Amino acid sequence: MSDEWKTPEKAESGDDKSWKLLEKTLLASVQEQRRSRRWGIFFKLLTFVYLLGMLALFSPLMDMEKSATRGSNYTALIEVRGVIADKESASADNIVSSLRAAFEDPKVKGVILRINSPGGSPVQSGYVYDEIRRLRGLHPDTKLYAVISDLGASGAYYIASAADQIYADKASLVGSIGVTAAGYGFVGAMEKLGVERRTYTSGEHKSFLDPFQPQKADETQFWQGVLDTTHRQFIASVKQGRGDRLKDKDHPELFSGLVWSGEQALPLGLIDGLGSASSVARDVIGEKELVDFTVEESPFDRFSKKLGASVAEKLALYMGFQGPTLR
Template sequence: MRRLLNPILPKSWRSTDVVVPVIRLHGAIMAGGSQFRPSLSLASTAGLIEKAFSFPGPTVAISINSPGGSPVQSRLIYKRIRDLAAEKNKQVLVFVEDIAASGGYMIAVAGDEIIADPSSIVGSIGVISGTFGFTDLIKKIGVERRVHTAGRNKSSMDPFQPEKKEDVERLETLMLEVHETFIDLVRERRAAKLADDPDLFTGLFWSGKKGQELGLVDSLGDMRGVLKQRFGPKTQLRLVTQPRGLFSRFGLFGSSQSLTAPAVAAAGVDALFDAAEERALWSRFGL
């Protein structure tokens, strides 16, 4: 209460404690997500980011723990953070917990400083595309695949048809373009901090300690320790959250989707696929 009254209180009565808003960006980065398993995207994080930058004070702290995911959503979140930092004239401190890899690291470079634990995983500056081929399986179980398209490339990379060389080449070209965008963004933000290492942009990842040597990380430490050291022992860390009740958490109210048994079942199936995709992202880093 005293902090709210600070502008009208005598100077000697005003609270001098520093309050630093904290955003937690934890999880895989995917567009949409599901009702039962939300993911990181601009839609799911924009409110938190806006709220954090509305706090008084010069600093916003962001905790990141993400194995990556969608490059588009990663860049959109990155851009929203940088746009608000410039608009509000605030310093952004990013703290890496277990991992900030691939798209997670892309978001991390939105920070003016990146602080990691020595055992954190950072990097993986690359692009990956994974799918499955089911041509032999459908033959064994006696399924006939019927595909009709308008446009000769509309069925490219269909997992139920044999892989075509020209489709793979087209995908690789696309991935190289996305990779270049990622590299340019890291170089722009980290500039002279980056080491001259040929493996830096190959998709490899490193510990936080090695990441500091390579210039991917500025320093080692934890959020509470670093913030209290910089702003004083009375510094308060204020976690920014979105109010969510029991029902809204599962999308049961405020949704255009009917609460029918098929709708609930479909949401459950979506959640299973999302969970499998997220598990695959984490497992690449042994987590």
């Protein structure tokens, strides 16, 4: 049969076949590139997780090996940096773990807490304070010195007051023995926007810290009582820790929340002398070599805790609640 009798369905030019073949080839190439890209991402992530795991595994072992190879005595150094709070680097768990390791090391002849912190949670600070006093009782021959660098305020000074002695630079900021709890009130803004707040609770005062509701006099008085109680606990701990070294325990502004320079804090008895971590190790303890006992979390642990803490913090802010803070 000649070509002129073929139907249009059966008549397919060579160009059409070429285009379809080219299209299939291009699609196959694109799919292959996508598969390669996915596998590349997978292997990169796998490599990252592997390296992170190896870092978390071998970092403590390397620190232990370094400690084991030291033959002489030394001074233990523990850093207290940043806000003192749960899940932070300056959490009670981290500081206490560092303290226990330092006091139990027979080569440690003295412990230095190097502090650079604005304070934080009264609970976390209290945990550390109590543990310092317990360890000092168990190891009376191992002295603990708090050394304040830039800032040792509020909860940070709470911790420092448990030490055998406190040192600071002449320009360090020391003190701030007080308690604060801050929030916002959005009642006026809600009224201007015409937004109504609907809260359903079981318990007469369950939502007394809600920033979207007006304050009540009895609830404000109650919350002030909570802060005053925490402040009294703070003052009692400082007096117990510092003892007779406080020159004037009845000084009207000593426990008012004010902060002093190191030079001003010395005659008040808030510190025992001026110096740095290295000078205290060399001149007071008599062992100038500093060995860092600060607990360092793995990057993976820090990321996980930050993620969890961020979610909890946002939820607390949304609910309008923020606990007392030593400041």
